[in-house]
Amino acid sequence: MKVLVIGAGNMGLTYAQGMSKSKLLKKRNIMILDTSEEKIQELNKISHFDVYEDLKDCVPQADIVFIAVKPYHSEELFKALAPLLNKEQILISIMAGITIDYMKDLTGLDKVVRAMPNLPAQIGKGLTSYIASDAVSKVELILVENLLDTTGKSILVSNENFIDASTGISGSGPAYVFYFMQSMMEAALQMGFSKNISKVLVSETFTGAVELFNQSDYSPNKWMDMVASKGGTTRAALDSMEDNNVNELIKEAAFAAFNRAVELGK
Ligand SMILES: NC(=O)C1=CN([C@@H]2O[C@H](COP(=O)(O)OP(=O)(O)OC[C@H]3O[C@@H](n4cnc5c(N)ncnc54)[C@H](O)[C@@H]3O)[C@@H](O)[C@H]2O)C=CC1
Ligand SMILES: O=C(O)[C@@H]1CCC=N1
Numbered sequence: 579m580k581v582l583v584i585g586a587g588n589m590g591l592t593y594a595q596g597m598s599k600s601k602l603l604k605k606r607n608i609m610i611l612d613t614s615e616e617k618i619q620e621l622n623k624i625s626h627f628d629v630y631e632d633l634k635d636c637v638p639q640a641d642i643v644f645i646a647v648k649p650y651h652s653e654e655l656f657k658a659l660a661p662l663l664n665k666e667q668i669l670i671s672i673m674a675g676i677t678i679d680y681m682k683d684l685t686g687l688d689k690v691v692r693a694m695p696n697l698p699a700q701i702g703k704g705l706t707s708y709i710a711s712d713a714v715s716k717v718e719l720i721l722v723e724n725l726l727d728t729t730g731k732s733i734l735v736s737n738e739n740f741i742d743a744s745t746g747i748s749g750s751g752p753a754y755v756f757y758f759m760q761s762m763m764e765a766a767l768q769m770g771f772s773k774n775i776s777k778v779l780v781s782e783t784f785t786g787a788v789e790l791f792n793q794s795d796y797s798p799n800k801w802m803d804m805v806a807s808k809g810g811t812t813r814a815a816l817d818s819m820e821d822n823n824v825n826e827l828i829k830e831a832a833f834a835a836f837n838r839a840v841e842l843g844k
Contacts, residue, residue: 582640590646596728637662656684675842688713704730707744746836
């Protein structure tokens with residue numbers, strides 16, 4: 579079986595590397611294509627994959643075509659791909675917003691999978707939600723799941739709306755965490771800590787809190803109560819967040835990403 583990854587950026591290269599560790603594929607079964615000259619040179623230096631610049635040299639050999647270009651490049655790419663594809667091939671896209679119907683229309687393929695990963699895939703800690711068109715068989719779906727799981731965990735969702743919704747939570751979510759980290763690091767610097775110490779204080783706090791959360795069934799609210807003493811420092815911070823409506827603003831931000839994903843599909 580051969581997989582062709584189109585778009586060797588943050589996510590495409592991550593998946594190519596993840597899939598190369600799959601027992602289902604060997605390294606030489608992964609082809610990778612990019613249009614950027616700079617990227618091709620980089621791939622030729624570091625990569626153990628077969629690197630391509632021209633669709634016609636690799637698309638016909640692929641069983642699975644994995645699309646990892648930006649959504650605004652999709653139309654042009656699908657138009658170029660369409661004449662080279664055959665109905666047996668499975669298309670997997672990780673592009674935000676781009677719908678299964680749109681991909682089927684432009685490529686002429688029936689077997690299309692839409693997935694939404696996130697950046698921790700780079701270290702095997704990704705979370706990918708996915709859904710497939712009806713033409714993808716159960717066996718093929720297991721194969722797809724195996725490939726997605728090479729970068730972390732995956733969740734099969736029951737309708738395509740959940741792909742846009744998970745874009746607002748897990749897809750874009752790492753950036754919300756980094757936003758919070760950035761604010762806390764800026765506060766630590768303002769309190770007089772060095773850059774290095776600020777980084778350690780913040781990153782260990784995030785790691786420890788997430789590990790605690792993962793080791794029990796307690797809700798985040800319950801954990802907050804365990805940190806906060808009555809009339810103490812944490813309550814002062816949490817009250818400040820509540821007074822400033824931070825909870826609502828974070829939810830609004832997640833919905834902004836969700837809505838943008840829906841908009842990208844139109
Ligand atoms: N970065 C992230 O955290 C996440 C990104 N995604 C999705 O993954 C996709 C890729 O995102 P990134 O990897 O961050 O982008 P990127 O900009 O790092 O990589 C895109 C690559 O596609 C190449 N490219 C552009 N047009 C092409 C074409 N016609 N044929 C072949 N290659 C072409 C570019 O040269 C570039 O190397 C996007 O659609 C995005 O919505 C999904 C979840 C998370
Ligand atoms: O920002 C974006 O559009 C992509 C999708 C989810 C994360 N990055």
